[in-house]
Amino acid sequence: MSAQQNIRIEPFFLPSEAGxxxxxxxxxxxxxxxAALLYLPPFAEEMHKSRRMSALQARRLAMAGYAVLLLDLTGCGDSWGDFSDARWDRWVxxxxxxxxWMRETSGDVPLLLWGLRLGAVLAVEVSAQLPEVGGVMLWHPVTNGDLFLNQFLRIKLASEMLTEGRAQTGTRQLRERLRVGEPVEVGGYMLSPSLAKSIGSLRLDTMTPPSQSIWIDIVADAQSPVPPxxxxxxxxxxxxxxxxxSIRVEGDSFWLTQEITECPGLLETTLDAVTRFLP
Structure with missing residues (x-):
């Protein structure tokens, strides 16, 4: 039997109170x-860029005996709603x-929340409400939501530069529009004022830490200094x-690259880390 035949892949729709x-x-x-792992994806286009890596990692974990659930959040992917319906509390x-659902189907096995980028921050917040969770695994987490939001809004400015030769607005003006209740379209994603406010308030260093955590950063050079x-x-x-x-893996920032990119070293590093935490 091949390694691929050793796992089962089952797509389905999970009923929730909202959709x-x-x-x-x-x-x-x-x-x-x-053990079981719940994967929480990154934000907007980062989710689509990273689908291949999350799927490859999930398969690798399943072949090693772990159950994995890949989840599309409200307003994202194939889940209910448009991106304009996305809210942080809904994602929680x-x-x-x-x-x-995982508790009902996997039984009383250890559970790890696994998130990439903004999904990693979501994993930390959710873990604070679930003391029985074995911990979190963070793939290159966002540490400052305010800076992350500004970086996202700059996508709109870059698009205006390409199409019109100059940006029609700046991040300050876009933030003001959001502050007064006006949604802003960025790269095809309609960002609601509520979601923007929630993201802007996130600070990883002020959140309740999980009992144990695997923190993996993907970097161009493993010898470079750790960001302050x-x-x-x-x-x-x-x-x-x-x-x-805490681990650093050399590789491309696959959630940002123009083409779909893999980071092979991350797959085995992640499996090894999970095995150490959830034997």
């Missing part, structure tokens, strides 16, 4: 899973709904009692 959430369950074909509810914001957050979490495994 149906698209999920893909990837799990060992035989035997009870060693989506994750909690998925956790309940990441270093500050990691030290604060450790001081607050978090068991933290």
């Amino acid at each position: 149906r959430l698209f999920c893909v369950s990837i799990l060992p074909a035989e035997n009870t899973p060693r 509810d989506d994750a909690l709904c998925a956790v309940r 914001a990441s270093d500050k957050t990691a030290k604060k979490w450790v001081d607050q009692g978090c068991r933290l495994l």
